[in-house]
Amino acid sequence: MNNFKNLRGTVDLLPDQLIKWQNVEKIIVEQLLRSSVKEIRTPILEMTELFLRGIGEGTDVVSKEMYTFLDRGDRSCSLRPEGTASVARALIQNGISTKPFQKLWYMGPMFRYERPQAGRQRQFHQLGVEFVGYESFRSDVEIITLAWDILEKLGIKELNLEINTLGDNTDRSNFQKAFLKWLEVNKNSLDLDSQKRIEKNPLRILDTKNVQTKKILEDAPRLVDFLSDKSLKRYLNIKEQLKLLKIPYVENFHLVRGLDYYTHTAFEITSGSLGSQATVCGGGRYDNLISLMGGTETPAIGFAIGLERLIILSGNKLGESRETDIYIVNKGIHAEKLAMDLSRKLRNYDLIAELDLSGASFSKQFKKANKLKSKSIIVIGDDEAFKNQFIIRLFNNDNSENKEETISIEDNIKLEKWVKSNLLLHKNL
Numbered sequence: 001m002n003n004f005k006n007l008r009g010t011v012d013l014l015p016d017q018l019i020k021w022q023n024v025e026k027i028i029v030e031q032l033l034r035s036s037v038k039e040i041r042t043p044i045l046e047m048t049e050l051f052l053r054g055i056g057e058g059t060d061v062v063s064k065e066m067y068t069f070l071d072r073g074d075r076s077c078s079l080r081p082e083g084t085a086s087v088a089r090a091l092i093q094n095g096i097s098t099k100p101f102q103k104l105w106y107m108g109p110m111f112r113y114e115r116p117q118a119g120r121q122r123q124f125h126q127l128g129v130e131f132v133g134y135e136s137f138r139s140d141v142e143i144i145t146l147a148w149d150i151l152e153k154l155g156i157k158e159l160n161l162e163i164n165t166l167g168d169n170t171d172r173s174n175f176q177k178a179f180l181k182w183l184e185v186n187k188n189s190l191d192l193d194s195q196k197r198i199e200k201n202p203l204r205i206l207d208t209k210n211v212q213t214k215k216i217l218e219d220a221p222r223l224v225d226f227l228s229d230k231s232l233k234r235y236l237n238i239k240e241q242l243k244l245l246k247i248p249y250v251e252n253f254h255l256v257r258g259l260d261y262y263t264h265t266a267f268e269i270t271s272g273s274l275g276s277q278a279t280v281c282g283g284g285r286y287d288n289l290i291s292l293m294g295g296t297e298t299p300a301i302g303f304a305i306g307l308e309r310l311i312i313l314s315g316n317k318l319g320e321s322r323e324t325d326i327y328i329v330n331k332g333i334h335a336e337k338l339a340m341d342l343s344r345k346l347r348n349y350d351l352i353a354e355l356d357l358s359g360a361s362f363s364k365q366f367k368k369a370n371k372l373k374s375k376s377i378i379v380i381g382d383d384e385a386f387k388n389q390f391i392i393r394l395f396n397n398d399n400s401e402n403k404e405e406t407i408s409i410e411d412n413i414k415l416e417k418w419v420k421s422n423l424l425l426h427k428n429l
C-alpha cells in the first residue's frame, strides 16, 4: 500500500490543468519577446546568505518563510523564496559591468513556508521581469506598462494598479525619524504585531492588515512629504506618463512591499476577481541591491506575477487544448509499420496526429477517434497496406462524414494537397 502524499502547500499539476498553464505561459513569453526581454535561468537553490543580505533579515519572507537547511558539506542553503536576489547575484558573478543594460525574465518555482490557502502555496510559481541598469523614470513606466499589458493580454478583469514611492535612502531616513516619533506617541494604540515591528522594521507597519491600526495610521506622517525635489519630480513624472498611457492607478501611501530592497517606485496590481489573496503582481525599483551585494552601483526595477493567481484569473478558454487533427486507425502487421511512418510525416505538417497503438479491433479504434473528436481519420488495414495505400476521411463538426479519399503511401504530393486543403485551412502554409 502506498501512503505517500505531496507536502502541504505543494500541488501536482496534471495534464488537463497544464493546458491552461502552457497557454498562459505562451502568451506571456510572446509578449516579453515583443518587448525585447530575454530569459535568464538561475538555480532554485542558493546560499542562504544571499537572501539574508538581498531581501533583508527583518522581512517575514526571510525570518519566517524560508526553506533553509545544511547540505552535506555543512553549508547553509535555501530554496529561493523569490527571484530578484538570484538574478542580481548571477549578473554580478557574470560581469554586469560588461553588459550594463539588460531586460530579463524568468519563470519557475519559488518556496515560502506560508499558511496555504486558495492562491497561496508553499511551492508556487512566478514570472519575474527585471530591467537592470535602467535609471530613467521612463523605465519605471515601461515596466509597469509591461505588467499591465501581460495581464490585459490574458483577459484578466477588474485590475487595480496601486503605486507609491519609497524615495531614496535620505528621504526614507528623514521620514523614518518623523515616523518613529509618531510611533512612540501612538504605540499603545497599535496591534501587537505592529508594536513588535517598531524596532525591527517600522516601515512595514504601514501595510498592516489590522483594521484598527490602519485607521490610526491615517494620521501618521507620509513618506511622500519627505521626498527631495529630485525624488518628487521622478514620482510626478511617472504619474504623468501613466496618465498619458491611460493606465489607471491609485496612489497608496502605505504600500511598502515585503522585501527590504525597494527604493523609489513600488507598485502592486490586484484583481477584484481574486479572493483574499488579491495581489497578482508586485514590484518596484531596487537601486541599492546590486551594490549592496558587492556589484557596481546599478539601478534596476522589476516585478513578479504569481502564476497560480494568474491561472485562477484567466478565462476557461485558455484551458482548451488543440483538437486532434488526425487519428490513425491501423491493424495488421504491415499496416502498423506503415502507420508509424505516416504519423511522423503528418506531424511534420504541424498536425496533431495520434497513432493508435492498441492493436484493438477497428471498431474500438474508431470509437477512440470519435471520443477525441478528431477532425479526420486515416484507416490502414493489411488490405490497404498490401496495396501500399491508406484511406483518409474528413468529418464535419457534427461528426458526420464529409469526404473520403484513397491515397498511395508514396504519393506525398497528394497527401500534402489533401492536408493543406482540408486540415490546414487556418494556416498560411
Ligand code: HAM
Pocket: 081, 082, 083, 084, 112, 114, 119, 120, 121, 122, 124, 125, 126, 128, 129, 130, 258, 259, 279, 280, 281, 282, 283, 284, 285, 286, 301, 302, 303, 304, 305, 306, 307, 308, 309
Ligand atoms: P512578491 O510581492 O513577494 O515580490 O511576490 C510577487 C507575487 O508572487 C505576489 O504578488 C503573488 O502574486 C505571488 N506570490 C507570492 N507569494 C506567494 C505564495 N505563497 N503563493 C502564491 N503566490 C505567491 C517578489 O517576489 C519580488 N521579487 C518582485 C520583484 C521583482 N520586485 C522587483 N523585481
